[in-house]
Amino acid sequence: MPxxxxxxxxIDDLHIEFRGKHRDDHIRAVDGISLxxxxxxxLSLVGESGCGKTTTANxxxxxxxxxxxxxxxxxxxxxxxxxxxxKVARSNMQMIAQDPYESLNPRMIIEDIVTEPLVVHGHRExxxxxxxxxxxxxxxxxxxxxxxxxxxxLSGGQRQRxxxxxxxxxxxxxxxxxxxxxxxxxxxxxxxxxLLKHLAEKKGIGVLMITHDLATVAAYSDRIAVxxxxxxxxxxxxxxxxxNPEHPYTRALLSVVPNHDPTVKSEPTLLVGETPDAxxxxxxxxxxxxxxxxxxxxxxxxxxxLRTSADRTCACLLYAEISSPA
Numbered sequence: 282m283p284x285x286x287x288x289x290x291x292i293d294d295l296h297i298e299f300r301g302k303h304r305d306d307h308i309r310a311v312d313g314i315s316l317x318x319x320x321x322x323x324l325s326l327v328g329e330s331g332c333g334k335t336t337t338a339n340x341x342x343x344x345x346x347x348x349x350x351x352x353x354x355x356x357x358x359x360x361x362x363x364x365x366x367x368k369v370a371r372s373n374m375q376m377i378a379q380d381p382y383e384s385l386n387p388r389m390i391i392e393d394i395v396t397e398p399l400v401v402h403g404h405r406e407x408x409x410x411x412x413x414x415x416x417x418x419x420x421x422x423x424x425x426x427x428x429x430x431x432x433x434x435l436s437g438g439q440r441q442r443x444x445x446x447x448x449x450x451x452x453x454x455x456x457x458x459x460x461x462x463x464x465x466x467x468x469x470x471x472x473x474x475x476l477l478k479h480l481a482e483k484k485g486i487g488v489l490m491i492t493h494d495l496a497t498v499a500a501y502s503d504r505i506a507v508x509x510x511x512x513x514x515x516x517x518x519x520x521x522x523x524x525n526p527e528h529p530y531t532r533a534l535l536s537v538v539p540n541h542d543p544t545v546k547s548e549p550t551l552l553v554g555e556t557p558d559a560x561x562x563x564x565x566x567x568x569x570x571x572x573x574x575x576x577x578x579x580x581x582x583x584x585x586x587l588r589t590s591a592d593r594t595c596a597c598l599l600y601a602e603i604s605s606p607a
Contacts, residue, residue: 287356289373289454289487290318290341295350297336301560308560310336312511313350318487320454323478325490325498325519327534328508329556334491337508338457341489342376343367355454372402374455375448377477380464381440385432391416391443392428398451411450418484419446420476438469445476456480459491474501495531496538499523507531510556510567513586517593527595529574566598574599 297311311333318324326334339345341352343359352359357370378384395412416424419442462470478501481488492498506516515528526532533550552571557563563570569579578598586596
């Protein structure tokens with residue numbers, strides 16, 4: 282029998298609410314999502330701005346309190362962890378920030394930036410050697426040429442590789458990459474995404490990638506989870522979703538991705554209006570006010586996330602009669 286690998290990350294029925302401007306306003310930023318991530322896997326959480334992606338990432342990192350639900354990283358429950366357990370959990374996971382121009386201290390040399398996570402977690406030996414190894418793993422070679430430099434001497438892509446090197450220095454099992462290439466030139470984006478994919482495959486690191494751009498993740502993710510207004514509306518293997526999207530929202534996102542074949546003509550699906558306010562979620566299916574496939578029950582019945590095949594789930598009434606509980 283094949284060896285069963287335990288997930289690095291488990292998110293179970295996660296709810297996160299914030300208080301709005303008025304006392305009675307409750308913003309349901311994350312509304313009952315469940316995800317898991319295996320070692321060596323790249324999972325992309327995809328959706329428009331404001332759908333709850335970054336809030337989910339911050340909750341995994343222990344930066345945002347949970348309203349209810351559970352998050353486990355390396356077997357440690359984030360919500361109930363004591364101080365000692367949380368320190369272990371934080372050493373197991375590292376964040377790759379969106380903006381490498383703001384996330385690096387301009388006064389520090391690269392060696393100190395890369396070894397800072399080690400120092401924070403009490404490591405004091407072989408810091409320079411570990412910095413050189415981390416820089417090499419992040420693709421900055423030869424690392425001796427970079428270790429004494431300061432951030433202003435590096436390009437945007439090189440700075441992001443320094444951010445990744447700092448994350449790698451402490452040997453995490455989970456990397457959370459929040460829009461990791463959105464601030465970079467198009468010419469260097471593929472290199473950073475290839476690096477993250479390589480780290481997952483070669484080092485067994487789980488990568489949770491947060492992005493609004495389906496075109497970006499298509500070639501680098503193993504699985505995709507599509508999020509809309511706090512809910513997962515579709516999930517499954519990347520190639521299957523790209524080839525045959527089931528949810529109307531996923532189809533709309535993919536319809537605006539340019540086709541590499543100029544002979545293939547496609548009409549983009551233009552969604553009406555803006556994403557609704559999370560403090561005033563529509564009744565029924567929360568996507569129905571913008572959905573091009575809306576029909577009568579959609580405004581009254583909220584669809585469950587159902588299993589449409591062995592590896593795929595979808596929350597849409599179009600599939601309610603042919604699906605099973607996820």
